[in-house]
Amino acid sequence: MRGVRTLGLLALFVGAQIVALVLALPYRSAGLATTSNPNSPLDPLFIIVLVVLAPLVILFIARRGGALAALRAVILVAIAGSLYITMIATFSLLVPAPFYFQPASVGLVGDLSYPLAGTVAVVLLLALLLEPQWYIVDGVGFLAAGSLIALLGISFGILPSFILLIALAIYDAIAVYRTKHMISLADVVTDLKLPILMVMPGSAGFDYTTSGRLTDQRAMPVEEREAVFMGLGDVVIPGTLVTSAFVWLPTTPQLGIGSNLWAAMAVLGGALVGYALLMRLVARGNPQAGLPLLNGGALAGYVIGYVLLFHSLGLGLGL
Numbered sequence: 628m629r630g631v632r633t634l635g636l637l638a639l640f641v642g643a644q645i646v647a648l649v650l651a652l653p654y655r656s657a658g659l660a661t662t663s664n665p666n667s668p669l670d671p672l673f674i675i676v677l678v679v680l681a682p683l684v685i686l687f688i689a690r691r692g693g694a695l696a697a698l699r700a701v702i703l704v705a706i707a708g709s710l711y712i713t714m715i716a717t718f719s720l721l722v723p724a725p726f727y728f729q730p731a732s733v734g735l736v737g738d739l740s741y742p743l744a745g746t747v748a749v750v751l752l753l754a755l756l757l758e759p760q761w762y763i764v765d766g767v768g769f770l771a772a773g774s775l776i777a778l779l780g781i782s783f784g785i786l787p788s789f790i791l792l793i794a795l796a797i798y799d800a801i802a803v804y805r806t807k808h809m810i811s812l813a814d815v816v817t818d819l820k821l822p823i824l825m826v827m828p829g830s831a832g833f834d835y836t837t838s839g840r841l842t843d844q845r846a847m848p849v850e851e852r853e854a855v856f857m858g859l860g861d862v863v864i865p866g867t868l869v870t871s872a873f874v875w876l877p878t879t880p881q882l883g884i885g886s887n888l889w890a891a892m893a894v895l896g897g898a899l900v901g902y903a904l905l906m907r908l909v910a911r912g913n914p915q916a917g918l919p920l921l922n923g924g925a926l927a928g929y930v931i932g933y934v935l936l937f938h939s940l941g942l943g944l945g946l
Contacts, residue, residue, distance in 0.1 A: 632855040633906045635827040639769055640902060643862050644895055646773030647780060647870045648888075650717060655781040655874065657716040665784040665875065671791040674779070678795060678860065682802070682812040689815045699819045700756075706771060706822060707752035713774035714744035759820035761835035761854070767822040772862045779863070780870020785929075785943045788871040792922040795864050799918035810914045813856065817841040825862070828854040849912035861917035865898040865925040872929060876943055881936065890932045897928020 654660075662670045688694050718740035751770075754763045783791060802809035816824045826835055833853055844852045873891035881889060901924025908915045933942050 632827040632829055636825060636855060636857050637899075637902065639765060639772075639825055639827075640857075640862050641895070641899075643769055643772040643776060644866050644869050646769075647776035647866055648873055648891065650713075650773065650777040651780050651870050651874050653720055654713070654716055654777050657719070659713070659716060659778060659781065661778060661782040665782060666786060668786055668790055671783060671787045671794070674791060675794050675798070679798060682808060685815060686808060686811055695819065699821065702819075702821055702823075703752055703755050706767065707748045710751065710767075710770060710774065711744050711748040713778070714747055714770075715740050717774075718743045755820070755822065759836060761826040761828055761833055762831075764820060764822045764835065765825050765827070768825050768859050768862075771822060772859055772866070775863050776866035776870050779867040781874050783867060783871055784875050785868075785871055788868045789926065789944065792864060792868055792918075792926055795860070796918040796922040799860075799916040803914060803916035809916070813858070813914070814841050817856070823859045825857045825859060826854050827857075845912075845914075849910070852912075855909065858917060861921055864918055865894075865901070865921040868925050868929055869894045869898070872932075876933075877937075886936050889936055890929065893928045893932025893936075894925045895928070897924040897926070897931070898922075900924045900928070 664670070685698065688698050719738075722739040722743065751763075751767050755767060779791075780788075799809065813824060817826075820835065828835075830853070835854075838853060841856060844854060844856075847853075869891050872894050873887050876887040876890050878885040878887050880886070898921050901920035901922070904924075905915060905917055905920045908920075930942060934940065937943075
């Protein structure tokens with residue numbers, strides 16, 4: 628049963644990377660990059676600071692209890708708003724081009740991507756507010772992960788991506804093994820049923836609304852636990868380098884496939900090696916920091932892939 632859950636999380640992990648690769652170039656064409664200089668080593672600092680401070684703010688509010696419902700609502704609305712923005716660009720790939728209402732001189736333009744994106748965002752928001760079952764949480768997390776990976780990949784070149792992965796791997800190790808506040812954050816997130824923690828149960832009938840508390844799962848023997856959990860950041864952060872390699876490296880064909888795609892697959896392959904090692908540790912039953920292994924594998928995969936593809940030790944860092 629644990630193997631099924633591990634494969635389920637693996638499918639979410641790999642699927643999010645594929646979605647990001649599909650969306651990356653359209654997002655870039657739509658001007659969704661968050662930075663004007665993708666090679667600036669300072670741009671990842673905002674993400675790093677946000678990742679460090681956000682858990683502390685959530686835990687601070689959680690320990691005071693009264694504002695948790697409001698905090699959950701604010702976070703869910705922010706997630707829905709972010710999905711709305713990114714899904715406009717996504718739906719624009721799928722629906723007919725914008726058109727003018729007649730008479731054209733009036734200047735009224737119809738664009739189906741806007742109402743479709745708004746409808747999906749509102750439906751997902753209501754689902755999370757009213758019935759946050761594991762498959763709804765995972766579905767929203769999957770969409771958010773694919774979109775966010777694409778956004779970070781088109782915003783950060785190779786050097787900033789390296790900085791992001793290394794810094795957050797170190798932080799994750801400290802936050803899980805030393806200060807342990809990331810474990811406390813996971814408890815709060817499962818209690819609030821937020822789509823920033825993916826859930827993979829052993830049974831489709833698992834009721835996340837009543838049985839999903841992480842503290843309850845940890846209290847059970849390992850073989851009796853009903854679900855495995857994985858932070859959304861464990862999907863997004865290593866994926867940043869996957870998409871960055873695809874977007875920013877040369878597209879010179881090798882064996883009929885662009886070098887950039889080969890490099891992206893090398894990064895993903897390295898991350899999957901890290902994933903396999905991570906799941907072996909998770910099987911022991913203790914909370915584990917995912918990013919040291921996932922990011923480490925992604926970085927190793929990139930280095931090996933780049934050297935084999937481009938016969939250079941420069942690694943595309945622009946140093």
